[in-house]
Amino acid sequence: MAEGNYLVGVDIGSSSIKLCQLKDIRGKRTLVKFGYYALPPQTIVDGHVQNAPAIVEGLNQLYNQLKIKRREVALAVSGHAVIIKKMALPLMTSAELDEQIDWEAEQQIPYDIKDVQIDYDVLRKRPEQGQMDVLLVAAKKEDVNDAAQIARDAKLKPMVIDVDAFSVQNAFEANYGLPKDGTVALINIGASLTTINILSQGIPSFTRNIINGGNAITEEIQKRLGISWDEAETYKTGIAGGVVDGRSVVPSEVPQIIKQVVEGLSGEILRSLDFYLATSGEKEIGRVFVAGGTANIPEVGAAIERRAKAPVELLDPFKDIAVDLKEVNGDMLNLHRAQVCVAIGLSLRKDKEKV
Numbered sequence: 071m072a073e074g075n076y077l078v079g080v081d082i083g084s085s086s087i088k089l090c091q092l093k094d095i096r097g098k099r100t101l102v103k104f105g106y107y108a109l110p111p112q113t114i115v116d117g118h119v120q121n122a123p124a125i126v127e128g129l130n131q132l133y134n135q136l137k138i139k140r141r142e143v144a145l146a147v148s149g150h151a152v153i154i155k156k157m158a159l160p161l162m163t164s165a166e167l168d169e170q171i172d173w174e175a176e177q178q179i180p181y182d183i184k185d186v187q188i189d190y191d192v193l194r195k196r197p198e199q200g201q202m203d204v205l206l207v208a209a210k211k212e213d214v215n216d217a218a219q220i221a222r223d224a225k226l227k228p229m230v231i232d233v234d235a236f237s238v239q240n241a242f243e244a245n246y247g248l249p250k251d252g253t254v255a256l257i258n259i260g261a262s263l264t265t266i267n268i269l270s271q272g273i274p275s276f277t278r279n280i281i282n283g284g285n286a287i288t289e290e291i292q293k294r295l296g297i298s299w300d301e302a303e304t305y306k307t308g309i310a311g312g313v314v315d316g317r318s319v320v321p322s323e324v325p326q327i328i329k330q331v332v333e334g335l336s337g338e339i340l341r342s343l344d345f346y347l348a349t350s351g352e353k354e355i356g357r358v359f360v361a362g363g364t365a366n367i368p369e370v371g372a373a374i375e376r377r378a379k380a381p382v383e384l385l386d387p388f389k390d391i392a393v394d395l396k397e398v399n400g401d402m403l404n405l406h407r408a409q410v411c412v413a414i415g416l417s418l419r420k421d422k423e424k425v
């Protein structure tokens with residue numbers, strides 16, 4: 071484990087804020103704080119913050135309720151404008167790469183280099199071919215600054231800013247370890263965004279953001295039944311295993327609408343998986359792990375499993391992380407279990423690690 075103290079992991083998703091804090095207790099990573107705050111609709115639209123005060127209010131409430139002392143946080147920026155690319159470059163020293171990265175990035179991303187913040191990581195060196203694989207992450211400066219400013223407005227100190235797909239990977243690694251061989255797809259399906267990260271031999275080899283998620287299902291239910299957003303949301307989540315205000319009566323069209331929209335969404339995910347298989351030389355994807363609130367809908371995993379011909383399971387963020395049930399509300403955590411992977415991944419980050 072890296073030196074230092076765990077930062078508080080804060081995932082500002084478009085539907086809700088998820089907050090997690092870990093502590094090592096008798097040598098075991100343990101969740102000691104968990105908070106969930108539903109954001110009002112339209113707080114974040116198309117990945118852009120429209121209502122920063124609502125987020126600041128949510129952060130303040132969570133901090134007060136949970137009596138969290140630590141103000142240093144790890145944040146995730148919304149992935150809509152984030153670009154993640156794997157590049158094969160000629161072997162070079164880190165000083166040379168530092169110098170060249172902006173130029174390389176400029177070839178890969180559709181934005182003006184002045185407007186983006188670049189981060190990169192050498193994945194592996196291949197001296198036999200005189201090449202190395204470099205992972206490039208580019209986020210709009212505006213989005214990174216917005217996220218940091220919101221945290222500061224809530225009197226927090228942003229120490230690390232990560233992206234959703236890699237936070238999920240951190241949560242996965244902490245619980246399952248990184249498989250040395252084979253291919254694993256990690257798919258996080260939220261409200262407005264789906265991130266795909268395919269690990270091959272434990273190294274991210276394909277990442278993609280799809281601007282689609284559970285909102286599309288709610289919107290369709292709302293439109294077809296002529297009801298409010300909240301009602302549509304209740305019907306949708308009720309169908310997936312919950313209880314709707316003690317009532318079990320859900321309009322008979324709802325399951326069919328969910329099925330139709332899920333078919334489209336999983337079709338988009340499968341196209342990415344197919345693209346990966348067609349271009350990577352890999353024959354198959356060994357296992358698929360799904361996370362994010364929309365992964366609660368059994369039909370999502372089933373549709374991927376049927377067509378990707380790989381076993382699909384829910385990523386369990388507490389497979390190897392303990393939960394202190396004296397501090398954490400277990401029922402609330404269970405209700406949002408699928409949604410906490412990004413926040414758990416962020417909460418694994420430490421203050422003294424190299425970023």
Ligand SMILES: Nc1ncnc2c1ncn2[C@@H]1O[C@H](COP(=O)(O)OP(=O)(O)OP(=O)(O)O)[C@@H](O)[C@H]1O
Nearest residue numbers: 083084085086260261262263284310362363364366
């Ligand atoms: N039990 C459930 N059944 C069906 N859908 C659910 C369930 N629980 C949550 N969802 C849906 O999951 C979505 C929220 O998931 P999540 O918290 O992962 O997204 P987010 O991080 O807020 O958004 P994003 O990352 O897309 O900006 C919403 O669309 C919500 O309706």
Ligand SMILES: [Mg+2]
Nearest residue numbers: 083084260412
């Ligand atoms: Mg999210």
